[in-house]
Amino acid sequence: MMAKHSPIGLFDSGVGGLTVANALHNILPSEQLVYFGDTAHLPYGDKSKEAIVEYSLGITDFLLAQKCKVILIACNTASANAYEEVRAHVGARAVVMNVIDPVVNQVCAEENGTRTIGIIGTKATIDSGTYEKKILEITPRLQVSSLATPLFVPMIEEGFVFDDISNAIIRSYLSRRELVGIESLILGCTHYPIIRNQISRFFDFNVNVLDTAQIVALAVQKFLSENDMLSGQPAGDNLFFVSDHTPYFEVIANMFFNEKIHLEKNNIWK
Numbered sequence: 571m572m573a574k575h576s577p578i579g580l581f582d583s584g585v586g587g588l589t590v591a592n593a594l595h596n597i598l599p600s601e602q603l604v605y606f607g608d609t610a611h612l613p614y615g616d617k618s619k620e621a622i623v624e625y626s627l628g629i630t631d632f633l634l635a636q637k638c639k640v641i642l643i644a645c646n647t648a649s650a651n652a653y654e655e656v657r658a659h660v661g662a663r664a665v666v667m668n669v670i671d672p673v674v675n676q677v678c679a680e681e682n683g684t685r686t687i688g689i690i691g692t693k694a695t696i697d698s699g700t701y702e703k704k705i706l707e708i709t710p711r712l713q714v715s716s717l718a719t720p721l722f723v724p725m726i727e728e729g730f731v732f733d734d735i736s737n738a739i740i741r742s743y744l745s746r747r748e749l750v751g752i753e754s755l756i757l758g759c760t761h762y763p764i765i766r767n768q769i770s771r772f773f774d775f776n777v778n779v780l781d782t783a784q785i786v787a788l789a790v791q792k793f794l795s796e797n798d799m800l801s802g803q804p805a806g807d808n809l810f811f812v813s814d815h816t817p818y819f820e821v822i823a824n825m826f827f828n829e830k831i832h833l834e835k836n837n838i839w840k
Contacts, residue, residue: 572639572664575801577602577809578790579638579664581629583612584727585822586761587644590669592826593787595808598794602805604636605644610813610837613723614647615692615759622694626652627659632838636809639799640665642790646759647692650700665793670700672789673756673782678708684753684778689716690743691758692723701758717748719759726761729818737768744772754778764822811836 578594580587584607591605606629608614614622626648633641641664643649643656649668657666677687689701696718705714721739730736749755755777757763763783770779794800808831812819815835823831 572637574639574799575602575803576637576639577604577806578640578642579604579606579633579636580642580644581606581608581626581633581648582645582760583608583614583625583647584723584761584816585819586723586726586759586764588823588826589760589763589783590642590644590786591808593783594790595827597787597791598800600801600803600805601794602801603808604633604638605808605810606632606836607810607812607819609816609819610839612727613692613720614645615694615720615723617647617694619651619694622648622651623655626656628838630656630659632811632836634660634663638664640667640790640794642666642786643668644760644786646670647694650695650698665799667790667793669760669782669786670704670758672786673780674701674704674708675789676785677754677756677780678705678712684712686713686715686752686754688749688752688755688777689714689758690719690722690749690755690762691716693718693720695758701756715748715752716758717743717746719743722765723759723761726764727816727818729821731765732768736765740765740768740772744769752777754780756780757782807832810834813837813839 649670653668696716702714810833820833
């Protein structure tokens with residue numbers, strides 16, 4: 571295992587994982603983060619399982635080379651399709667975590683009379699059935715309704731948020747029958763917290779839209795604390811890598827972290 575002061579590594583296909591990185595930064599300011607956005611291959615949601623596994627293992631090797639003590643798959647699509655493969659590949663070299671299990675555990679622990687839960691995500695995440703299967707294994711009395719919302723990721727990556735275009739796309743998806751009558755909504759993609767307020771507004775704030783990034787960050791904090799893995803020294807600078815440069819990535823990253831960050835292009839696929 572890596573030393574306690576080693577960084578936390580996390581990856582996503584693009585800017586979405588920055589929602590989790592920001593939550594981690596706020597909750598665990600003494601931890602150094604190493605983020606990798608695979609912008610050369612985004613979005614993952616329309617890729618085959620085999621391709622998602624290949625990309626995930628390649629990024630995992632990069633994060634292991636950065637001596638990360640934790641590798642957090644900060645992408646629901648990769649968590650649903652490549653978690654077991656990444657965990658087997660890493661072995662005892664680092665801790666591997668995903669963004670699905672913490673959300674499922676919280677939903678089931680805090681069911682509080684909720685009977686109908688909606689899930690939105692990429693095609694690959696929804697088609698995998700991972701959320702629904704895990705929820706019903708723990709709490710079979712819940713009704714789970716899933717809907718693929720594939721345009722959300724490219725919409726966000728292209729910077730269409732808080733405008734008429736994004737509102738129209740959000741309205742088109744969320745008005746579908748699959749989500750009628752839901753009481754809680756799981757944002758099954760780490761991109762989606764960026765538009766969480768718009769989603770809540772569509773439902774007139776009558777649906778509990780879960781802050782999934784916060785849930786995941788708290789789960790990481792709990793794990794590190796319980797296993798005596800919290801850093802005992804000030805964090806080094808957070809590192810941000812992308813496999814292909816996209817201007818909007820840097821804009822979002824700077825917005826989240828309230829500071830000018832250094833974004834380094836590193837195409838590990840060459």
